[in-house]
Structures are given as C-alpha cells and as structure tokens.
Amino acid sequence: MALPFNEEETSTVLTVRLLTQTQISKVKDMAALYEILRSVPIRAGQVPRWNCVAWVREALEMIEANSKATGTAVLDWATVVDAAMKYSQDKINSHRFDGKATYAFDPQLAPTYDLLEGKEVIA
Structure with missing residues (x-):
C-alpha cells in the first residue's frame, strides 16, 4: 500500500531544499492539476x-x-x-550558491528557467 501524499505550501524564496526551478507548463485547470498530483502514489519501501x-x-x-x-x-x-x-549545473558553475558570483541577482529568489520559452526568468 502506498503512503499518503503530503501536501505542503512552498514559496519561490531560495532555501536549502530548493536549488533552482524549471517551469514546464502553463496550468489550465488548477483543481484538475491538484487532483492528479494528489493521486500520484508514494512508493517508498x-x-x-x-x-x-x-x-x-x-x-x-x-x-x-x-x-x-x-x-x-x-x-x-x-x-x-x-x-x-543542466540549468542547476550552470548555476553552480556560475557560483550562484557559493558567494563568488560576478553577476547581480536577488539572493532571496530561486533561480528559475522557463523551459517553454527557453530562457532564464530569475537569475
């Protein structure tokens, strides 16, 4: 038997649990998306x-x-x-997380790549 799904609110603020984000879709029906995600089983064990x-x-x-x-x-x-x-590795290579970056960015926001547009939206 699968474990229950654990739903948790998160933000785009950079944390130790969130390195980068990649946007992969436009949501047409949020309720339908939640329903699908809630049905994905946790198969640990x-x-x-x-x-x-x-x-x-x-x-x-x-x-x-x-x-x-x-x-x-x-x-x-x-x-x-x-x-x-690749995007996460690019951010590591550009020193986004070790304090040695030579470009300006908001340290409170997680770097975000839009796969639909093929471009970075938050450095």
Whole structure:
C-alpha cells in the first residue's frame, strides 16, 4: 500500500531544499492539476531505489495522460530532467550558491528557467 501524499505550501524564496526551478507548463485547470498530483502514489519501501525523482517522473506521466490540467507544456521526462539538471549545473558553475558570483541577482529568489520559452526568468 502506498503512503499518503503530503501536501505542503512552498514559496519561490531560495532555501536549502530548493536549488533552482524549471517551469514546464502553463496550468489550465488548477483543481484538475491538484487532483492528479494528489493521486500520484508514494512508493517508498515498495519499489527498490524509489525516491522523489521517481515520484516527479510518474507525476509528469499522469499529467501528460490527462490533458485537462495543462495548456502549453513540456512533459517529456528526458527533456525536463536534462534541462533542469543542466540549468542547476550552470548555476553552480556560475557560483550562484557559493558567494563568488560576478553577476547581480536577488539572493532571496530561486533561480528559475522557463523551459517553454527557453530562457532564464530569475537569475
């Protein structure tokens, strides 16, 4: 039996739990999106090496299968994970998190990449 979904409010303020953000979709129906996300099971202890990344992959698959929640979207797992990892690595390489950055940014906001537009929206 899957563990219950734990829903938690978050913000875009940079925290130790949030390195970067990648926008992958425009939401068409927030209630439908919440319904889908709440139905994605937590498989800890049931599936070997299962983790939060596996949960996100399954969530994207379920969102893609139910098109009423999103409008324009990039939901292909390989595309999303590659873009998110590359963007995070670019931020690490540019010293965004170690205090050695040579560019201006708001240290309170998480760096954000818009995959739909193919551009950074928060440095």
